[in-house]
Structure formats: C-alpha cells, structure tokens
Amino acid sequence: MGFSGRPSKGCAPCRAKRTKCDLVQPFCTQCVRKGKVCFGYRNEQDLLFRNETSLVLRKAKRRNDESGSASSSSTSSADSLAVLLSVRSPSRRAAVGDEAIYHFFAHYNEKFFAASGQENQGGFDYILPVFKQDIISGGPLPEIIKANGLAALGNVKGAPELLTAARAAQSKVLGRLNQQLQDPKKALSDSSILTCILLAVFENIICDSPHAAQALTYHLKGAATLAELRGVAQFTSDVGSGIYARMRGFMLAHCLQTRDPLPSFILHFLQDDEISQRDFEPAFYKLLARLCQLRAQHKEKGYVEESMADEARTLMDEFEAWQPNIAEWKAEERPSLPTDSSMAQSNEAYRYVWLATTWIFQRTARILASDLVIEWARADVLASPSSLAAATLDDTLRAQIELCEELKESTIYYLKTFRDTESAMRTVGGYGLLWPLYVLSTASTSTVETMQWIAVHSEQIANEFGVRQGKMMADFMKMYI
Template sequence: MVYCGKPSRGCQMCRTRRIKCDETKPTCNQCAKSRRVCPGYKDDFDLVFRNETRVTERRARKSLDGKKANHQIMIPNQETVFRSGSLIAPDSNTETRITRTSPMALSVPVEQQAPCFFLSNFVLSPTDDKDTPRGYFDFLVPLMKSETPDSHLALAFSAAAMASMSNRPDTRMRGDIRQMAVAQYTKALKATNIALQSPRSQKTDQTLAAILMLGFFETITSENNSATAWYSHVDGAVQLVRMRGQKQLRTKVGQGLFQVVRTQMVINCMTSNKMPKGGADWWTSDIKDDLAAPITKMKILIAELRVEMNHTLNNHSRTPEYFQEVLGLMRRAAAIEQGYQAWEASLPGWWRPKTVAWVDNTAGLDLRKSEVCPGKIETHHNIWVSVIWNHARVLRIACSGVLVRCAAWMCSPVDYRTTPEYAHATRLCVDLITDIISSVPYHLGWDFGKGSALASADMAGFEAGLEAFHKPKPINGFFALWPLFVVSTADYATDSQRLWAKSRLNHIADILGMNHAKVLAGFQLRIPSMLIRRDNIGRQPIPSRGIPQVYTPPSLNPPPSYPQDVNNNFSTNANAVPPGIGQEREYTLNPLQQRALMQQEIFEKERLSLLSKASGEQGETIERLMARYLQV
C-alpha cells in the first residue's frame, strides 16, 4: 500500500473541483453556493487506511510513456539523424542534451548514440567568415542522408563512430563496444573493396568518404608503433582524388573531401618521406584567394624538398659534383622561408594570435599533469586560424631542418653545431616551439577558474566561447597531434617542454580518445640530430685535391709544411710528396673557411670548364688569352 501524504478531509465534490472545502457538516457551503448536491465526507477510518496504489501506478505509467516519447525524439537512430537535419546539429553537445532531458539515456543502444556523439565531437562545420570558411568532415551530413545502413560509407562511419564512443573515459572498459566497432570496420573494408572494383562507384564521393573514415578509425584505435594501415588508407585516398580530377571541385562536398585528403597527404609525406603526387599547383588550385593558400602550397613544396634532400644526402658521396646540388637545396629552403615572411607581412591584424595570459614557472608545477606550460598563452580568431598558424610553424621548423642537414653534410666531419645555419635554426626554432606550446591550451582547454588572467579574456573567437574553452572537442585534439609531435621530437625543445608535449599527447589519448596520440608520445626521436647521424653513415671521404679532409683545431697541430732537412732547409728530394696528394691533409680552418674553400674550388672548376669551351680546346695559350678578355 502506497502512502501519498496527509489526506484531504474535504467533500468529494470539492476535491473533484479542486477547490478548498470549508468542511461544514452535513453539507459544505461551497456546494450550497454553487447549488450542487454535496456527497458528504469520508469516514476517518477510510481516510487513514486508504489504498492508492493503483492510482499511483497509473500516474507513473502515464509519466513513463511521456518520457519514452521524448526520449525517442531526442535520441533518433542513425538514419533519422541524417535524413532530418533539424533534429541534431553537427556542432551541438548531444551528450549534455541527453543527460538534461532524459533519464533513460543510459538504456539507449550504442548504435543510436554513436552517430550523434561523432557528429557533435568530430565534425567541424564551416564558419560564416568568408576568410576562413573551411570545415572538417562536414561532408558526412549531406552524404549520409541518402545512404542505406549496409552501404560501405554507412559501415565505415558506424565503425569510426563506435570506436570514438569506446574510447571515452566512461566507456573505455566496455569491450563490447570495441568489438562492435571492429566488426563494423571489417564489414566496411569488404564493402569498400567491392566498391573500388566497380567502375561506377570507385570515383564517387561516398567511396572517397568511406576511405577517409577507415583511415580515421585507425587514428582513433591504433595501439602499436606502426601507422602502416593509416598510410595505406591515405595513399588510397590520394590516388582516388587524382583519378577524380578537377571536376570534383565543382561541388561543396567534393571540395570538403579534397581539402581533408590534401591535409592528410601533407602529413603523410612529411612523416614518411614520400613525394607528393601532382605537385603544389595541382593541390592548391581550389584556394587561390584564400589567406591560407600560400602556407598550403609551401607545405607541399617543403615535402618535395625533403624527399629530394634525403635522396641526395643518403645516396651520394661528398664530392664537388654534388656540392652544387646541395647548395641548390639550401637556396630552395631559404626561398620558402622568404615566402613565409612575405605571407606573414600581408596578414590582417585579426588573423594574428593574441596573447591573453602569462604563466610563471612555479616550483610545485607538475608538467605531466599541467594543462599549460610556463610561458605565454595565445588565442586565435577561430580554430582553423590556429591550425594554419601551427602548420606554418611546423613548416618553418622543417625548413630549418633542411638547412642544418645540408650544412652538416657539407662541413662533415666538422661538428655541424658550429655552423651559422645551426645557430640561426636554434634561435628561430626555440621561438617557434614556444609559439606552438602557447596555442595548445586553445585547442585542449584550460580550467583556469576564477581570478585567473583568462577569466576576463576575450574568448569570443572560440567555437562556443568560454564554455567550449573548458570542454574542448576531440577534433581539436586531432588538430594538435602533429604540432605536439614535432615539439616532442625537436632538438631545440627543452626537457620540460618535451615532457609537457608528451603529457598533452597522452591527455589527447586518454581523455579525448585519440589512441594514435599515445603512439606518437612513445617515440624517442631527436630531429634533426638523428637524421644527420644517419646521413653520415657510410660516407666516403672527398678524393679531390685541395678540399679539406680533416679539421683540426689550431691549438693542437701546427700548420702543414713541406718536409725539411736537419738544417731547416726545404728538402729537394724528388721523392718528397706535397701534402694532399696521396695522403690525408690537416687544416687549421674553421667550418666557415672550409666551406668557402669548397665553394672556391667548385667555382674554379666551372671557370676552367667555361674557358675550355670558349677556346675550343686549342691549348693553354688560347685559354689564357680568353681569360684576359672574358674576365671569368
């Protein structure tokens, strides 16, 4: 028997009318005034021991039916999400809405929760700003509206969505969700392979989107030190984009797919020493008027330059014939740096980062758990502007790496850290690493609390203002993977900066669900020092006369001289061989003098070749005459 509180002692008519009864006996005055028949009052015994269980059950059942109806509206299935775009916006916080509106959210099947979770956390909608109109994965919404549940795109999207759900901290221990994601991934692979074999479906937007979803699944779920599967999916997407040609840029969906493939292709080429297919002009034909177009083009150019540099430094000996080629690589890297300087000078003020706080280095700060690294904190106009700035910083670090590696190759076996290229790269990269670190709190959030310097800062440029700054989306962590990896592997980063960058990568993996971040945090690399050591393996000494073979500090050995007799007279022995011919020669030259001597010999060789061609190889007399008139 259910107790429903203190009973009402009014007459039944007043209780039905829901008015206050004056309890006048034998009939109440309310019934008399309204000319109604008063039914009288209940007995005190019946009031105390009344049974309202059935009434309570009926009310509860009615309320439950209403909540179920509301629950079905708030949590539609995957097909309803995409076919009625007004139900759930791609950039809304679906998980928060479920918690506030329906206590039945825990009983919703994963197949229905996963699409909403993925759309709200991994899809970046284009902004209204004409200067930064890009989105990321925004092509999924229009494509999925016409997809059947068993299509290759629907299966690939379902696999990525359930994988993202399984990596959340509150569902990480549920192995059934991961198993469902792997099962969907297997089906998607099979269906995508069938689609690629069909001439009608291999070039469609759905097939390209399915390949991108399969690659993103690998980013979410990778747990080993190999990214072979992700590289394979990206290579397949690049090949498919090349087959589709420029016609794909005529539609908004095609442009979105093209931009995502281009971004992943650049990262793929920069990390795996692959030559970008098609060239920079082909890949940047869609963004000629975009402020970020120069950076996108320069990223592809530096990827091409790194491939050529690796081929030259690893496959050729240090001979005069290849010195000019290496100098050409250095000039191209310097030209890219000059292009960046011109791009930065042309930017409007609102595109530039804004410093909003400064964090001092305190003794009790644990960098492995800290959300910020000591130094400045920057915000940007929006998340895309922040991504472009970080890519530009990574680009400049790569340019500096090219210059340092080429200088080390030319001055070997002299320590490359004594060259001016290394000194300039150190000064530049230290500032670039600091700038990258200062932008990470904008991507990953900072729970600064009240009274902090950021409490009054202007966060209007962030995706959802100050609230989103506290609760970042996992897609922001995805954008921060590459810059943080570059910081964690750079020679120019301090130990504290490297430790903090690795801790942020682990945070992206543990909290935001991007398992590939933990793989990146496990790499123990130092760039470019390790690459320079690799370049030096198996290097042959320079056989040419007059080019330094060994560098010895002046304080250790005297200058070289010809053999002398006991009376300190120069030897006239015909068998005496000047140093440098048939034996190693020691020099007291610093690296700059060594490099100048190398360049002088190259110039001398080219001068003699030009004189020989000008004289028609008629002898030394004619060559001297031509040298007098040509002044070469």
C-alpha cells in the first residue's frame, strides 16, 4: 500500500473532467444532469492509500514475458481499464436506502422492447430517465424505488426491520404523489404514472397483508386512470411508450386473473394502427385482450354459452398459430439458453427473460381459453348426452392435460436456468414463474398431485429467488392438499 495524499472524493466522471462533484447519493447531480453513468465514490482507505498489488504483478509479468512488446502491453492495460470502469461499483458500503435503490435497478428493472424486437437487444430502460429527473425535481419516484428495494432486500435477508422501513418509505411516497397530483403540470407526468405502477409492484413484493391485493388493484387502477387522461400524448416519447406498455401488461395479467374487463381506453389504443406501429407484436396483445373480455363475460353470466365456447376455441387456435417476428423464436420450441452462455451479460439476461415470459404467456393463454371450452363441453354432456358430446369433452380434456404437462416441464426448465444464471435478472425471471403456477392451480384438469407439485415449486421460488409471494402460494396450496 502506498500513501497517496488527499485525492478527490468525487466520482470517476467528475475526477476525469476535473469538475466539482457534490457527492450526492446514490448518483452525483452532475452525472444525472448530463445523462452519464455515475459509478459512486471511493471508500476512505482508497482515498488515502493506493493498492499497488496490480502494479507489482505487472512488473513481475513484464520481467518474465520476453516476447511482450510495449505497444501490446499498453493496449492490454487500456482494455483492462475499460472493463474495470464498465463494471465498477462503489467500494464504500452504501447506506441501506442506497443499497435498496441499487438492488431494485439490478433485480427488478424490467425493460420495454420495440416493435421489431431487434432494436435494443436488452430492451429500453424507461425507468432510469424518470428516476434521474425526479432526483433533481424532488418527485416521488426515487422514494418508491427505494421502498421496493427495501421490501425485496427484507424478503431476501429475512429482515423484518427492512420491511418496516419499506412501509415507512411507501407512506412518504403516497404523500409526495398526492401533492404532485394536485399540480396540473405534473399530475399526468411520466413520474406520476410510473410511481402508481411501482406502488402496485411494491404490494406484490412486500406481500405482508391480506389487503395487499386490494391495494395493488387500487394503485394499478390509479395508473390506468392517469394513462387514460393523458391520452395519445404519452406515445410521443420512448419513455412514455415504455411506461404505458408496463401498465398495460400489468393490467392484462391482472384482468386475466380477476376476470375483470379491460379498461376501454386500452382496447381503443390496441385498435389504433399509428400507436401499434411502435408496439411489440400488437396482434399478441389483441389476442390477450379478447381473452380478458371473454373471461369477464363468463364471470358476469356465470356460465358458458356455445358462442363463448366457439370464441374460446378460436382463441386457442390463434394463440397456437401466433409467431412473433423474432430471430430466436422457433415454432413449437421454447426459448432456451445457449450452451455457451452463462447469461452474465445484462442485455442477454433481459432478452432471455423477456422471451421466456412471452412464451409462457402464450401457453397459459391457451390453457385459460381451454377452461371455457371444457366447462361448456361438460354442461353439454349433462344437457344432451351423446357419444359425440362425450368425445368432444374427452378431446378438450386431453388437449388441456397435454398443455399443462408441457407448461410444468417448461416451468422446471426455467426455474433451473434462472436459478443458475449469474445475472441479477434471475429475480424477475423467478417472480414471473408464479404466473404459470397460478394458471395450473385453476386449470380444470388439475388434481391433488398438481397442487402438491405447485406447492413444492412455489416454495422453491420463494426460497431461491427471495419472492415472498411464492411462500404465500405454497401455504395456500397446502390447505387444499
């Protein structure tokens, strides 16, 4: 260790430009304003002492490497420095709140994918720009991101005090958001809508109350209301489009689960060709919207009419035939991890999780549609017994059993690949696997053995990915075994 005097405490970009760094956590204001990546700050020991181990090693290597040239050595050092800067994180132990923010961006920052699916291979980050803006303006987004991170860390570490801190942070968010909604200039901003969405995500992560589902619905509907009031203006930027896509995907999954109808403005936007041009596979979302409306109709009527069964069959066929315009997508073959990849690169991880989630949704949608066909076929056998009606019922049951078995195999596969990956995005992947478990639990052909299987794997998700909702699902399944 060599004593290095009193060097600057600033972040790397500010030191490189010799500009004054304000040392604000978690990112300095200069970097935020200029859209630069801030790598944080060095610890106290690093400021006073210089670690010369690498220098000694380089000198020893230079003496023993007779064939090495000065030019190649210089290039190698430059490359090493570039790699170091690209992955450098703050060496000082961050405060709990800052650690929570880092944790959220590493583990829960879902991206938006463009229409072609080829641009931005790792997806477009629509959260970070709003986060940076709210740091400057004092908006509520940084606080809800911290609350989400605290809740996630509390689950992973089994630390009740972090969950308590998460709830306290969420209470602050509600106050700030309420103030922002009173301002006509900020009420319909990216910050307001995204904060509502992440308030709903918070309830999913913390999952500490029987009322969490009600709170989630409240916040999600709040985000939808703001998006409706904002109208087409939100599609003028990539950030606005990404936020809307996140809200719509959340709302689609919620409505499929609750069998509530989709808000009419979402249906309207799906039919708008100009808006759909920048959307990822609008045909897929139109199919999901039709399924939502069909399940809502079933909930309202309380039974399945023949016309509804026909629509469900049509949807099953159309979901099966749907193929996105993605190079890696192969018909009847689930997206898999390349054998030479550990998915350590963030872009590769985001894309893989996105492809797997899309594939799973395609399969679960067919199972949900088949439930309606099975209910109608069973009623038809009772009302008009015949060999034809019995054969129709047998065919629909067999088709769903095959779909469920395929979904179970794929869930096991993705559990393993997500668990073994080096990427932090494994958390989002593991969380997404609760959806196929839910669909399997409600399928008409599910048995006690199916419920046992769901209990085992939902508990596995809870233990290996730190997803508390998995534990609640496992406990619920065990009540019926």
